[in-house]
Amino acid sequence: MIEVECDVVVLGLGPGGEHAAIKLGRAGLEVVGVEDRLVGGECPYYGCVPSKMMIAAAHLVADVHRVKDFGGTATVQPDWGPVARRIRDEATDDWDDTAAVKRLVENGATFARGRGVLDGPGRVRVGDTTYVARKGVVLNTGTAPAAPPIDGLQGTPYWTNRDAVALTELPKSLIVLGGGPIGCEFAQVFARFGVRVTVVEVADRLVATEEPEASEVLTKAFEAEGIDVRAGVNVASVVHDDDQFTLDLGSDKVSAEKLLVAAGRKANLDFIGLDTVGLGDDLKVVETDERMRAGDKLWAVGDITGKGAFTHVSMYQSAIALRDILGEKGAPARYHAVPHTTFTDPEVGGVGMTEQQARDAGLSVRTGSTALEKSSRGFTHGPGGHGLIKVVEDTDRGVLVGGTAVGPAGGEILGFLAVAVHAEVPVDTLRTMIYAYPTFHRAIESALADLS
């Protein structure tokens, strides 16, 4: 066993870990980045980036179908070829991280390919080398697709997001198991490319962590596009035979050529030596303080912290951990205004608490909402201009604690609501603003006027 000293080891190079390793390298620290798959993690190779390329293409196809209602005729023959090529060539370099490794090294980090295991405070073992970090370890091991314990599922050739983004040909029919953000994004993409799609969701609605009104708008949009939405069902079993998947839903069965499981993620925390640093070895999340410290000589960032499985959370936490490592001052981590967007059409953007979460937290709550299609911009937009704005106010403090924006640019309208919730801008101040006519965000003024 070889021992190598350094300042910091970054174990797992997802978005936050990669960012930390690069910044620490640039700051002149001796940093070792450890990654056993692809530098950059799930987001650039299997998540955000390829899925958003798929979505951009699918939305264009849908817009062509809509043109007949606007001003003429156009036809489109959806072709997956350009989408698959773009993902392979522009997003993932054919799932090759050579460029990312080069960037890491050019910024002063040492790269170690392999599975890292914690071996006591500040120590990480990779193969026959133990890296001994003077300052400590940044843990960023992320998540992997999880499969629910459904009778018959294991052993079938079901897909996860990692298969879905690498497709070169599409099936005729697809069941998407899971109606959360990832499942919904994929479902709509494939449906818009002509695949017969059924979404099966155990919760009683799609995107169940969002406001119920948002789920309703999205479900209507899906059904209008011919997506079969089965929410509130229990899947008794999965059978795969004759090149077909069949899901037994109790009172009904659904079948399709392929099955995509998008039913949650599992933190990569098994067998990584958490017990050697004084943490339980069966953790689902790693608890951190407001400086991202998780223990002696240990920081944790990203999905494993359970504060929102989003790239922007990983990057946010990484910046905080960096400041702590470098001894710099800065704001501590706060999660009262975590924004998130499901990039369906309409997009579903949310920030802070839903109405139910605010009530469960014991706040005195008022809500206001408005349908986007009733706004001037939604009306003039025409087909596809539907959605909603909903705001949640803590009346004791007179500030918004949550907001939802569903619409063609829901994730962009969200920016306004995110500032309001993050900075705790008084509702009275928001009401004195001038909202440009006729923007989508002007509907926020109507939602605020509806607070009751």
Ligand SMILES: Cc1cc2nc3c(=O)[nH]c(=O)nc-3n(C[C@H](O)[C@H](O)[C@H](O)COP(=O)(O)OP(=O)(O)OC[C@H]3O[C@@H](n4cnc5c(N)ncnc54)[C@H](O)[C@@H]3O)c2cc1C
């Ligand atoms: C289909 C899909 C779409 C998504 N879309 C969005 C989106 O639009 N916006 C958004 O904000 N988020 C999105 N996400 C979520 C986003 O991808 C993650 O939140 C993001 O990647 C941050 O993850 P992370 O930093 O925890 O690390 P991850 O990206 O999970 O990376 C962790 C890395 O650690 C490595 N690793 C694990 N264990 C070890 C070990 N023992 N030794 C060495 N290396 C190890 C893994 O190989 C991996 O590369 C999406 C996810 C999916 C699946």
